[in-house]
Amino acid sequence: MTHHAPNLRAEKISGGVATDRRHDSAHKHVTGTAVYIDDMPEPAGLLHGCLGLSTATHAKVLSMNLDAVRTAPGVKLVLTGKDMPASNDISPTGRHDEPVLADGLVQFYGQPIFAVIAETREQARRACRLAKVEYEDLPFFTDVGETDRRNGKMVTPPLKLERGDAAGAIASAPRRISGQMRCGGQDHFYLEGQIALAVPGEDQDVTVYSSTQHPSEVQHMVAHVLGVPSHAVTIEIRRMGGGFGGKETQGNQFAAIAAVAAKKLHRAVKIRPDRDDDMTATGKRHDFLIDYEVGFDDEGRILGADFHYAARCGFSSDLSGPVTDRALFHCDNAYFYPAVKATSAPLYTNTVSNTAFRGFGGPQGMVGAERIIDEVAFALGKDPLEIRKVNFYGVGERDVTPYHQTVEDNILERIVGELEASSDYERRRREIAAFNANSPIVKRGIALTPVKFGISFTATFYNQAGALVHVYTDGSVHLNHGGTEMGQGLYVKVAQVVAEEFQIDIEQVKITATTTGKVPNTSATAASSGTDLNGMAAQNAARQIKDRLIDFAAEKHGVPKEQVVFLPNRVRVGNQEIAFADLIRQAYMARVQLSAAGFYKTPKIHWDRDKGQGRPFYYFSYGASCSEVSIDTLTGEYVVERTDILHETGKSLNRAIDLGQIEGGFIQGMGWLTTEELVWDDKGRLRTHAPSTYKIPLASDRPKIFNVTLADWPENVEPTVHKSKAVGEPPFMLAMSVLHALSDAVASVADHRICPRLDAPATPERVLMAVERVRREAGM
Incomplete structure (x- = not known):
């Protein structure tokens, strides 16, 4: 792995801005001395909690006999939804559709329906298994493909973005293509799971140590459930062992239950679910079915585009509204559409309520954009990179997004041009073509994809x-x-x-x-x-x-x-x-x-959701990646041979940290698009709920050659802190180059005459099926 960063200015103080400074807890991370919540000295009399999960996917609870649970060794308290002091609701959007503990109705397999508080964690876990619950099963579905994607039940109102007459532009275009793409979800797989430690104080007070990205929301939720003012609740968090969006809302439930138990028993209470329960009961990245139609000319210029993004949201709204909104905000990625329409469908399913995940819907939106680029390229027999460059945002009439924001800081052509040159893209594409012509089984592919990502909360008040x-x-x-x-x-x-x-x-x-x-x-x-x-x-x-x-x-x-x-x-x-x-x-x-x-x-930003217009983003972050892969056409297995990344962070505050974020974001994005697959069975049970069944990338999965370079020349046009730019989410989408390199390799089995339409995650099974489909359609 190689890094390239510009020379630092002469250091004036130890650790000021624009210096390569190690993470403040790096030495603690590697020596095991970093204190997470489960490492904190346990308060005297600490009790432990465990959640009782439903064994039905959609059902009325006819009876719940918890007598054996209450009399089990060590058990001090059993909580149900009826035991919440003031409210049994923790919906982060105020839609009152997410109970602390399901009361009378369960809506997904593994939904928490009671909680046990005992002297030890093992006692609480064993007691949970003694519950006797009778259900009346109701019809259920877990996949958005099983419902009406345009008019099905939605957990929150959909959004429509529109500029120009997309239908007219597509109808009058010299060429038209329509299709559908499935884009899978993703488990956060943070190293530290969900955890909350509640310590009761005098009067109404309670302090909760919560592994959360949003302490103020946890404070509000705990106060709401307890029926006390917010000033009575203090939330503290020194560090999390990973979050990725999975601890933005998902910690509310654990903190609320721990706080309720602590106040009832006047003893400290800790809840830390095991990995299986954590993965079963907490939300994921939304998976999407993307319907698209595109009209274009013989040069590959897109004239009109129509997208429909249907998302598996789960049983409640959670953050599905803003997530599906942001998917539409990024249905353009780096490309200007003269006429465009994009609609969302945040659909109800009998699965855990999906939530925030790095990129917050943006990656799914971008995958849709890149699919239509591939479709156009294959229809015209051209290199997809050529089609990408033809459709880049420009200056003047080609700089307005589908949500009517003008792109004022566009550096796409330079970013992509520099990476194209430094990665030696043209030469390598010729070499790959020659290799494939003489290799009947192993095929190689290459792709270079751009990223344009909007920075700001689309809910303006959060900024x-x-x-x-x-x-x-x-x-x-x-x-x-x-x-x-x-x-x-x-x-x-x-x-x-x-x-x-x-x-x-x-x-x-x-x-x-x-x-x-x-x-x-x-x-x-x-x-x-x-x-x-x-x-x-x-x-x-x-x-x-x-x-x-x-x-x-x-x-x-x-x-x-x-x-x-x-x-x-x-x-x-x-x-x-x-x-x-x-x-x-x-x-x-x-x-x-x-x-x-x-x-x-944050200044300048505004957004009118009803009109679908405004300036939701303060600025954009840009990057590009070029990946080369090898696939085995007999098994579908593949290797990422090389990845080159050029990413800009403005005037970086700390290049060492930024490089780490780019590397990590890319690998996590690669996992989402290749190996990480969520599977529900016909009974609505999540079957991929442990490391044994859910494959995140290993160190051995990273590209054999991994070159990461920070662009040192861009400067943020907006007065951000020392002219730096965000680096948390944008690098995640750089991994699209791997998905499209796999698509390129699959397409080579039929001389690139047929678009592979490779869905994500592109597991070895899907790659193999795509190879067979391409061969079949090519009459081979």
């Missing part, structure tokens, strides 16, 4: 953040903000911003656990906006203090404010220099406030 900064009299700094650390390096990046502002070494900045008791009303750490929002809020807080220090120093020493300059670990005041810590002590003695609450809200 805000707060931060708290204290400077102590010894010059050390305490930093707290609403962002959560799930391994992605957010904490160290925000600390770098504060260190840079004060011009002090990052070792002087203390990174503290995220808690609702310090920074209130925070947004989820999601939508790739963690650094953008929290970095700016922390910078705002630091600048408030810095401005007070400048005013104080200027007045004390009788110099203009312009002559107070912060230098590495010291401050120049006129013609003298004062150590930063000395200035802080002087300011304290003069009663200067050395604490500040910072705030930031």
Whole structure:
């Protein structure tokens, strides 16, 4: 694996912005000393919880005999939906369709219907198995292909994006193609599972240590279920062992149950489901059936496009509305459609309620866009890369998205052009063609795909953040903000911003656990906006203090404010220099406030969902990847031979962290599109609920040659924190190059005359079936 990054500027302080700084907990991760919730010293009298899961897929609960559960060894409490003190609802969107514990009706196999609290975790688990539940089965379906995709029951209102007359443009186009693509879901497979530890306090108070990306939402949900004010509930999280969106809403249930039990029993309660229960009872990435129709000319220019994205949402709304909305926002990926219509169908199914996952629907939208590019290329007998470049967003009339936002920061042609040259795409495509001509069994394929990803929460009100900064009299700094650390390096990046502002070494900045008791009303750490929002809020807080220090120093020493300059670990005041810590002590003695609450809200953005128009994104992030694969046409097995990535992060705050995010995002995206397959049986049971049946990528699955380069030339046109750009979600979609390289290899068995229409995940079985289908259609 090789990395290429531009030369760093001369380092002024230890760990300021634009320096390669290791993750603040990296050494703890590799030595096993990082403290996660399950590693915390257990409070005296700690009890353990376990969820009782339904064994019916859609049914009325006729009776639930829990007598044997209650009398089982060690059991202290059994909770049902009726035992929730104030509310049995934890719907994050306020649609009141997601119970804490199902009461009278179960809507998916594995839905939690009761909870057992016992002296030990093993006792709670054993007691759960003693329940006797009688059901009256109801009709069910688990797949959106089994229902009316246009008019089926939906968990939340659909969206329509439209610009121009798509139907007319398609009808009058010289060429037309229609088809359907299935795009699978994905389990988050975080290393640390869901967990909550609730510690009761006096009066109404409770503190919950929750593995969550959204502490404020957990706070609200726990307060709602308990029937207490939000100020009585404190949520704290120092770090998660992975989240990927799976801990944005899914932690609410565990935290609420633990808190209810803790307050009822006046003892601390911890709930940590095992992997099987976690995978069975928590939401996944939405899988989609994508219907598409496209009209184009003989040059491959798309004239009109019509998409319909039907999503398996599960039994409740959760975040399916915004997820399916974002799929439509990215049905263009990098391409301009002169006329376009895109509609969503967030469909009800008798499966676990699907939720946020890295990319938040955007990847599924982009896969649809790339499929029509493939269709056009095969219809015209051209290289798909040529069709991609012909349809890129341009300047002027070719810069408006389906949701009527103008693309102002387009760097697609340069990003793709540089990667095409550095990966030697043209030469390698010729070599692959020659190889395939002389290799009857093993075939190779190559593809180069672009990424354009919008950055911001599409729910405009979420685009805000707060931060708290204290400077102590010894010059050390305490930093707290609403962002959560799930391994992605957010904490160290925000600390770098504060260190840079004060011009002090990052070792002087203390990174503290995220808690609702310090920074209130925070947004989820999601939508790739963690650094953008929290970095700016922390910078705002630091600048408030810095401005007070400048005013104080200027007045004390009788110099203009312009002559107070912060230098590495010291401050120049006129013609003298004062150590930063000395200035802080002087300011304290003069009663200067050395604490500040910072705030930031993203400017310019707005969105009218009813009209399907607005500016939902502050800016776009760009990248491109080129992947080469080999497939065995007798078995469908394949190897990723090489991947080259060129990705831009603006003026990177920390290239070491960003490179790690790009590598990890690509591999996780590759898993989604190739090996990670969710399977439900005819009884509605999820069969892929453990590592033995669900295959995430291994280290051995990564590309044999893996070149990752940061583009050092783009600069964010918007005034983000130090002109950096988001890097959490955009790299995930770089993995589309692997799916299309596999498609290219499959197509080679019939000299690229037939579009393989390879669905995702492209498992070896699907690759083999696609090879046979292409051969059959080619009359071979």
